[in-house]
Amino acid sequence: MKAVATVVMNRVRVPFGEYHRVGQGDIRKVIFQKGQFDCVRSVIRGISNPQTIWANPPEQIHYDIADWALSGNRLFTVGYSLWYFNPFKPTCPYTFPRNGTGSFQVRVGDHCFYNPTEKYAQT
Structure with a gap:
């Protein structure tokens, strides 16, 4: 959870690229940017999403990590990662997303985390 929180805050603080342009340093704009975080989408691929922030009330641990x-604070192993995903494989691809704007940083549990490349600055 701290790794994901680090990604969110990295997107809030990034000084260039898409997340800087769209989010403008506003955590709400970052979290609710279309297509970014499944937990704020009520429908995914035409199917109702049961794992929304509205269907799953936060517990104390969630408040603690948000604080x-x-x-x-941030997890330094995650670096300046702006993306993460679960590849459902034992290895992480070197680049993500498909447009090559991120390079592999670290794996935390089942998730792969990616730092922005120079190409990301052009987004």
Whole structure:
């Protein structure tokens, strides 16, 4: 959860590229940017999403991690990652997303995390 919180805050703080342009440093714009986080989408691929933030009330651990991230903390192993995903494989592809704007940083549990490349600055 801290790794994902780090990605969210990296998107809030990134000084260039798409997330800077769209999010403008506003955490709400970052979280609710279309197609970014499944937990804020009520429908995914035409099917109702049961894992929304509205269907699953937060527990104390969620508040604690949000406070941790909003206080400026981050997982240094995640670096400046702007993306993460579960490849459902034992290995992580070197680049992600498909347009090559991210390069592999670290795997945390089942998820692969990606730092922005120079190409990302052009987005």
